[in-house]
Amino acid sequence: MRLERQDIARTALASLIAGLGFALLAYVCVEIPRAYNQVTPIWLSNGFVVACLLAVDTRRWSWILSASLVGGLLAGAHAGDSVLVNFVLTPGNILQIWLCAWSTRRVLGREIDLGRPKHIVALVGLAGFAAPLVTGVVSSLFHTAIRGGDPWANMTVWVLGDILGVLTVTPCLLVLVKAKTYLAERGPTRDGLLSLLGLLVVTTAVFGQNRYPLMFLVPPMMLLVASRQEVLGGVVGAALVATIVLLFTMAGRGPIHLIEGSATEQSIVLQTFLAVSIFVSLPVAAFQRQRRYILAQMAQASESAARSEARYRLLTENxxxxxxxxxxxxxxxxxxxxxxxxxxxxxxxxxxxxxxxxxxxxxxxxxxxxxxxxxxxxxxxxxxxxxxxxxxxxxxxxxxxxxxxxxxxxxxxxxxxxxxxxxxITARKVLEQELREARATAEAAAAAKGEFLANMSHELRTPLTAVIGFANLVDNQPELAADTRRHVGRIVDGGRSLLATINDILDFSKLDAGHMEIRPRHVNVADLVRDVLDMFTLQAAAKGLTLNSQGLDCLPSNLWLDPERVRQVLLNLIGNAVKFTETGGVTVGLTYDTAGERLGVAVIDTGQGIAEEDRTLLFMRFSQVDATIRRQHGGTGLGLAISKSLVEAMGGEIGVESQAGQGARFFFDLYAPIRALDVAEDQAPPPSLPTGCRVLVVDDNAANRELVRTVLEAFDAHVSEAVDGEEGVIAAEAEQFDIILMDLRMPRLDGVQAAQRIRAGQGPSAGAPIVAFSADVSSGSPGAVFNGSVSKPMTVESLIGAISKLLPA
Incomplete structure (x- = not known):
């Protein structure tokens, strides 16, 4: 790996330290024992450089090893080694250094922590024993071959000296590099310092005298230091013992000299003592650190478990x-x-x-x-x-x-x-019961409301049927005076306004109950729009407004829609536009999207417009922009809400665009597919009645019976009357009628019961068509007993159309 420029200075400094350290320690390990006529008991140089390599990146190794090689060659030359010996033994040391560092790094990786048992065992086994044993044997044999001597003794002294050097120097330097970390974990303690002092005293006492072989006293003290101060204490203690032992031994003192034998044998014993002491001390220090770590973890886990138990107990108890x-x-x-x-x-x-x-x-x-x-x-x-x-x-x-x-x-x-x-959940159950009771009360109230609306519908529409019906009949008389015709027109307009208000309220009730039905059929929308505009011609002309239409000629003539509901929406939108426009006019624009099969309708006026804050009120029920007592325009406030519901029921959307003072544009679109007309439908004649058909009218309101009689006799029909359900059943069982018009709400016997009795009887009219004739908003579909229905107030077209569908021509 290539070095970056910023690393060159650091690498050069590390290489210089390694080279000088190797040379200095080689000089000390050779010259001091030689001065005392001793064999070198420990070789420190290799251990020093191994520590240097393990402390740096591998990319600096070649530089450090090269500098160490130079330092070793200089030290060997100074010691008087021959060139051959120097150039064989020094590279051998470099090879041993590399092998120690490479094998250790290979197993442990970049970070080496001698506080972990695995790391200390790997360092001792690989760098402390395996590598020195392999290379030391070769070097010692070469040295014996050159200088002579006992090969086994030379090999033992050589290998043990290399082992001691690595085990003494390398761990010390590696621990000192991480001294801050170890001190942070386990700082100096009183027991640790006292044990270190005791080790110093015992070692000095043992090796400072020549009378007693007390070396066995030193290892226990080293173990005590390792157990008290862990890794850092164990390394310092081992270095302290090695220093004291070597100094006293080379000075001729200590139990080593009590051994009878040669200097080589004494050196072997010394080396063995140091090796065993260090090998025992360092693993014990690592295991002690690991034990403390495990105990700390156990204590932390126990504390965490206690806190967790207390927390969960607090939760469960509260x-x-x-x-x-x-x-x-x-x-x-x-x-x-x-x-x-x-x-x-x-x-x-x-x-x-x-x-x-x-x-x-x-x-x-x-x-x-x-x-x-x-x-x-x-x-x-x-x-x-x-x-x-x-x-x-x-x-x-x-x-x-x-x-x-x-x-x-x-x-x-x-x-x-x-x-x-x-x-x-007792409180919830009580609430549920209260809700059920409230719901039952609400349903009862809704039923009461429906019954009330049905009664009101009947009571309002029944007399209104007579008012509008007879007013129309009078209005059709050609001999009326102008003032009389104007008065009758006022009656018709008033009746229609009252009917529109009633219809709004009743339609709202139907929509609210989900009873509004959509009945689509073929519709010519253009004709429908023209009819609706015609209804507002007089009202617009009275205010000087123009009524225009756009796009009618481009519409298909056979769209599938509910014409009554579309007419109702148009009446509301156009009626509002005419009502709230004082000058200008109203325009109805229509478009048709063939691809999407959708009809678009827009009603545009030039009226006063609607402010932004008021637009949210438009489609709300019973809401009006001007709801004050001084408001200029009447109405129930239901028209637009009903229109919105009807448009949505037909699968469309409705909206408005307007600003105050700039008119308004109301628009809606509907799904309206094109469907082909049946030939019979296209050529259907206008409704009429068979000549001389017999009709029974059952109604408790005399005015309504008279109105129906007047209309039907104009079509050459024979009309009979019954004032309630009982009389209607008697009449149907006595005579044969072509069709029966049956009011639903009557005293004594209502219309449904009367129709059922007629159907169940054996009278001549048991099979005659029966048409429900009622203003009851709650009746909805007339039921299976009826063949059709006519709503009150009726029109001539609705009455004749309903009857003509049920009677053959």
Missing amino acids: ALDVIVHSDLKGRVTYISPSVFAVLGYAAEELTGERPVEFVHPDYVAAVVAISQAQVSGQGDHFHDRVEYLAYRKDRSLIWLESRPTLALDPVSGEKVGLTDVVRD
Whole structure:
């Protein structure tokens, strides 16, 4: 790997330190023993450079090894080694250094922590023994071959000297590099310093005298230091012992000299002593550190478990719900103190009991079933719950909800019981009952409202039928005077306005109840729009307004729509536009999207416009932009709300665009597919009645009977009358009629009952068509007993059309 420029200075400094250190330590290890006529007992140079390599990146190794090679060659030359010896032994040392560092880095990686047993064992085994043993044997044999001597003794002294050098220097330097880390973990203690002082005293006493072989006293003191100060203390103690032992031994003192034998044999004993002491001390220090770490973790885990237990106990003891754990036999093994507030029992009273014993008998089966489902694994952990009645301690009943879940042993995974969360739902049950009662009350009120609207519909529409019907008949008389015709026109307009208001209220009720029906059929929308505009011609002309239409000629003539509902929406929109426009005019624009089969309608006026804050009120029920007592325009405020509901019921959307003072544009679109017309439908003649057909009119209102008689006799029909349902049944059983018009609301016998009796009887009119003739908004569909219906107030077209459909030509 190539070095970056910023690393060159650092690499050069490390290389210089390694080279000088190698040369200096080589000089010390050779010259000092030589001065005392001793064999070199320890070779420190290799261990020093191994530590340098393990402390830096591998990309600096070649530089450090090169500098160490130079330093070793200089040291060998100074010691008087021959060129051959120097150039063989020094590269051999460099090879040993590289092998120690490479094998250790290969196993342990970049970060080496001698506080971990694995790391200290790997360092001692690989760098301390394996590599020195391999290379030391070769170097010692070469040295013996050149200078002579006992090969086994030379090999032993050589290999042990290399081993001691690595084990003494390398760990010390590696620990000193990380001294801050070790001190932060385990700073100096009083016991540690005293044990180190004791080691110093014992070692000095043992090796400062020549009378007693007391070397066995040193290792226990080294173990004591390692146990007290761990890695840093163990390394310092080992270095301190090695220094004292070597100095005293080379000075001719210490128990080593009590050994009878040669200097080589004494050196072997010394080396063996140091090797054993260091080898024992460093692993013990590492294991002691690991032990402290494990104990700290255990203490932390214990503290965390205690906090967790306290936290969960706090939760369970203060939870409003009752937390219960029971074994597989259903016996309670734990229950939270909140059970006292819920059931009135202390937790101790229920421990060992079976919770099912407190359940009301009607609910025992459900509670047992959900518990068994959880134990068998067939339950739903997230959704299974059961509601039941239970007895409190005072024998009062309370509603509870349980959510049992299967509990498993965290180690073996076996089933151990059920954990249940029990909640008091009495208040909720009371609320549910109150809601049910309120709903029943609301439904009763809605039914009463419907009945009221039905009665009001009947009571309002029945006389209005006569008012509008006779007014139209009078208006059609050609001999009326101008003033009389104007007065009759006022009556017709007033009746229609009153009918529009009534229809708005009744349509709102139908929409609110979901009874509004959409009946699509073929429609020529252009003709429909023209008819609606014609209805507002006089009103617009009275205000000087123009009524225009756009796009009518481009519309298909056979769209599938409900014409009555479309007409109702147009009446509301155009009526409002004319009502709120004082100058200018109203334009109705229509478009048709063939691809999407949608009809677009826009009603544009030049009126006063609508402010932004008022537009939200437009389509709300009973809402008007001007709702003050001084407002200029009347109305119920239901027209636009009904229009919105009708458009949405037909699959469309409605909206408005307007600004105050700039007019308004109301628009809606509907799904309106094109469908081909049937030939019979296209060529259908205008409705008429068969000549001389017999019609029975059953109605309790004399004016309505007279109106119907007047209309039908104009079509050459023979009309008979009945004042209520009873008389209607008698008449139908006595004579044969072609068709029967039956009012629904009548005294004594209503229209439905009367029609059923006629159908069930054997009279001549039992099979005659019966048409429901009513203003009852709640009647909806007239029912199977009727063949059709005519709503009040009627028109001539609606009455004749309904009858002509049921009678053959």
